[in-house]
Amino acid sequence: MIAGAVRRPLSGPGPWLLAAGALAWLALVIGAPLAVVFAQAVAKGVGPFLDAFKDPDCQAAIRLTLLVAAIAVPLNAAFGLAAAWSIARFEFRGRAFLLTLIDLPLSLSPVISGLVWVLLFGSRGWFGPELDAAGIKIVFALPGLVLGTILVTVPLVARQLIPLMIEQGADEELAAVTLGSGGWTMLRKVTLPNVRYALLHGVLLTNARAMGEFGAVSVLSGHIRGLTETLPLHVEAVYNDYDFVGAFAAASLLAGLAIVTLIAKAALERTAMARTAS
Amino acid sequence: MVALAPTAGPPSAPWREPSALPGFSLAFGFTLFYLGLMVVLPLAALAAKPWEHGVAGFFEVVTAPRTLAALRLSFLAAAAAAAANVALGLLTAWVLSRYDFPGRRIADALVDLPFALPTAVAGIALAALYGPNGWIGEALAHLGVKVAYTPLGVFVALLAVGLPFVVRTLQPVLEDLDAAWEEAAVTLGAGRWTIFARIIAPVLAPALIAGFALAFARGAGEYGSVIFIAGNMPMVSEIAPLVIVTKLEGYDYAGAAAVGVAMVVISMVALAVTNGAQIALARRTRR
Numbered sequence: 001m002i003a004g005a006v007r008r009p010l011s012g013p014g015p016w017l018l019a020a021g022a023l024a025w026l027a028l029v030i031g032a033p034l035a036v037v038f039a040q041a042v043a044k045g046v047g048p049f050l051d052a053f054k055d056p057d058c059q060a061a062i063r064l065t066l067l068v069a070a071i072a073v074p075l076n077a078a079f080g081l082a083a084a085w086s087i088a089r090f091e092f093r094g095r096a097f098l099l100t101l102i103d104l105p106l107s108l109s110p111v112i113s114g115l116v117w118v119l120l121f122g123s124r125g126w127f128g129p130e131l132d133a134a135g136i137k138i139v140f141a142l143p144g145l146v147l148g149t150i151l152v153t154v155p156l157v158a159r160q161l162i163p164l165m166i167e168q169g170a171d172e173e174l175a176a177v178t179l180g181s182g183g184w185t186m187l188r189k190v191t192l193p194n195v196r197y198a199l200l201h202g203v204l205l206t207n208a209r210a211m212g213e214f215g216a217v218s219v220l221s222g223h224i225r226g227l228t229e230t231l232p233l234h235v236e237a238v239y240n241d242y243d244f245v246g247a248f249a250a251a252s253l254l255a256g257l258a259i260v261t262l263i264a265k266a267a268l269e270r271t272a273m274a275r276t277a278s
Numbered sequence: 279m280v281a282l283a284p285t286a287g288p289p290s291a292p293w294r295e296p297s298a299l300p301g302f303s304l305a306f307g308f309t310l311f312y313l314g315l316m317v318v319l320p321l322a323a324l325a326a327k328p329w330e331h332g333v334a335g336f337f338e339v340v341t342a343p344r345t346l347a348a349l350r351l352s353f354l355a356a357a358a359a360a361a362a363n364v365a366l367g368l369l370t371a372w373v374l375s376r377y378d379f380p381g382r383r384i385a386d387a388l389v390d391l392p393f394a395l396p397t398a399v400a401g402i403a404l405a406a407l408y409g410p411n412g413w414i415g416e417a418l419a420h421l422g423v424k425v426a427y428t429p430l431g432v433f434v435a436l437l438a439v440g441l442p443f444v445v446r447t448l449q450p451v452l453e454d455l456d457a458a459w460e461e462a463a464v465t466l467g468a469g470r471w472t473i474f475a476r477i478i479a480p481v482l483a484p485a486l487i488a489g490f491a492l493a494f495a496r497g498a499g500e501y502g503s504v505i506f507i508a509g510n511m512p513m514v515s516e517i518a519p520l521v522i523v524t525k526l527e528g529y530d531y532a533g534a535a536a537v538g539v540a541m542v543v544i545s546m547v548a549l550a551v552t553n554g555a556q557i558a559l560a561r562r563t564r565r
Contacts, residue, residue, distance in 0.1 A: 006457060007375070007376060007377060007378040008376065008377060008378065009377070009378050009379070010377050010378075010379050015376075015377055018369065018372065018373050018377075019373045019377055019379055021369055021373075022366075022369050022370045022372070022373035022374070022385075023373075023381075023385060025366050025369065025370060026370060026385055026388055026389070029437050029438045029441055030388050030389070030391050030392065030438060030441070031388065032407055032413065032414065033395075033400055033403035033404055033407060033438065034391065034395070034403070036403045036406050036407050036412075036413065037399060037402075037403045040403075040406055075312075078308075079308070079309065079312045079313075079316075081305075082304075082305040082306075082308040082309045082312070083305075083309045083313075085301060085302075085305040086302065086305045086306040086309050089297070089299050089302075090294060090295070090297055090299070090302050090306070091294060091295035091297075092293055092294030092295070092306075093293040093294065094293075098309070098313075101313055101317060101318070102313065102317075104317060104321075105317060107495045107496075107499075107545055107549070108499065108542070109498070109499025109500070109501065109518075109519045109522075109538075109541060110397075110499065110501055110502070110519075111499070111501050111519035111520075111522050111523060111538075112324065112499065112519075112522065112538045112541065112542070113320075115324070115522055115526060115534055115535065115538055116320030116321060116323055116324045116538075117320060118526060118531065118534075119320070119323040119324060119327050119531055119535055120319065120320060120323045122531065123529075124529060124531055125323070125531065126323060147316070150316055151316055151317065151320060154313075154316055154317060170299060173299055174298060174299065177298055177299060177300065178298070182300075183300035183301045186300070187301075205393070205394075208393075208394045211396070212394075212395070212396025212397070212398075212399070213396070214396060214397045214398040214401075214501065214502035215397065215501035215502055215519065218501070218502075218523070219522075219523060219526060232396045232397075232398040232399070232502070233398075235396075235398050235399065235402065236398055236402075236506075239402050239506070244406075247402055248402065248406075251396075251398070251399040251402060251403070254395075254396045254398075254399045255395060255396075255399055257394075258391060258394035258395040258396070258399075259391075259394075261394045262387050262388075262390055262391060262394055263387070265390070266383075266387050
């Protein structure tokens with residue numbers, strides 16, 4: 001083990017001041033915006049708050065958000081596993097380049113992640129005329145929302161798996177193969193159990209980003225209420241209508257999702273750490 | 279750490295090491311197919327589109343006063359917010375990794391919230407907080423400071439966006455810092471500031487630059503948490519991603535792609551500069 005720094009209890013005015021400063025900063029930048037979401041959602045009482053969810057547009061937005069995540073998250077999880085298996089288990093030329101390519105979407109503006117699909121499939125895009133002729137709608141429809149969401153979240157599972165699998169090494173998998181196990185059996189019985197916490201962590205992050213994505217889907221949605229608006233887009237639309245209770249009620253649902261994600265993430269990290277320690 | 283297995287016969291391909299593990303073709307094939315379809319093809323479209331009206335057309339869009347003002351605002355506000363986060367993120371990371379106090383775990387978990395909280399939610403929350411009738415906006419109005427619907431609003435929104443990047447880059451370095459060094463320094467009679475300046479700061483410097491770069495890159499492209507508080511006045515408080523959205527709404531694909539390419543190029547140059555700084559710093563420390 002590394003002889004790391006030890007956490008000490010606060011003693012003396014210096015540490016107290018530092019801790020107070022850090023906590024005040026966190027409260028201002030993160031705590032206050034979170035608190036204001038819930039405060040505004042119930043500003044006119046619980047009744048109007050609950051009524052916001054009876055709005056059919058809001059319900060349609062919730063369904064669409066779940067649908068988009070249900071398509072994008074498994075695809076990116078499958079990609080993450082395949083990419084991690086290739087990169088962490090095999091030596092080949094261009095590995096570093098592949099890693100860079102996987103990370104690339106993280107540095108794109110979400111708006112650009114939406115724009116690129118419009119350039120390809122929009123009515124004046126590369127494949128626009130052909131798609132129009134065939135009657136296929138990608139932009140301003142579900143496929144576009146899914147593509148934008150996928151591009152924004154492509155690296156998240158792969159980035160959790162690759163460092164862990166490199167660290168674990170291939171010994172157990174080689175043993176399984178040597179003992180005559182087939183590829184799929186090895187995947188199911190050795191690889192997946194070994195990486196399950198990292199995989200779940202990646203899926204959790206992907207899901208949170210997918211359900212909350214705004215910039216990319218904003219460009220791709222066309223903003224048709226009840227049809228192509230995900231929950232974050234519904235928040236914007238209702239907010240721009242000056243229906244603040246409706247906007248913050250929908251926003252509180254998304255904020256709740258973020259909090260649940262963080263709690264699940266902390267629990268996962270603790271379980272994973274307890275497993276490696278024992 | 280290459281897991282080489284004994285294999286019979288020549289390697290399967292000259293560009294990769296032989297391995298006894300199965301599934302390379304399937305996994306690698308799927309990886310390439312997926313990346314090609316989801317990342318390379320769209321980015322190729324982005325790179326190809328702005329030149330529809332020639333090189334002059336591209337520069338006409340990019341050097342238009344409104345585009346320049348938006349690019350300047352996005353990248354300057356991102357740099358300022360990242361710089362503020364380097365200072366306050368260092369304080370936060372320091373307190374979270376050095377001291378134990380009730381509520382530390384909750385505070386630590388809260389740092390990740392900007393990763394998980396949808397940007398539109400953060401956006402309307404900030405607008406409500408800093409608006410003329412908001413909890414903070416009203417107090418600031420008495421001091422004569424206006425945040426909402428000004429460039430300052432962009433900066434404030436990007437503070438939250440960048441915080442987790444800086445804190446999460448610094449924390450592991452602070453936690454792994456060998457306590458023996460500091461103890462040795464104390465034994466040799468060094469004061470607190472000497473220890474910080476001579477021992478801790480040099481070790482932290484690469485992580486500080488890395489955290490700055492991450493927060494800057496993310497902030498420059500940020501859209502959702504900014505547009506509600508910025509007011510989006512052209513030439514004043516309009517950010518670059520919004521220029522892209524506006525051009526797309528007018529079906530000006532080439533113009534939108536031109537601004538997109540400009541953003542990507544500026545980000546890449548900034549990334550190269552910070553990478554270079556990190557390498558130069560590492561060389562100096564080793565000497």
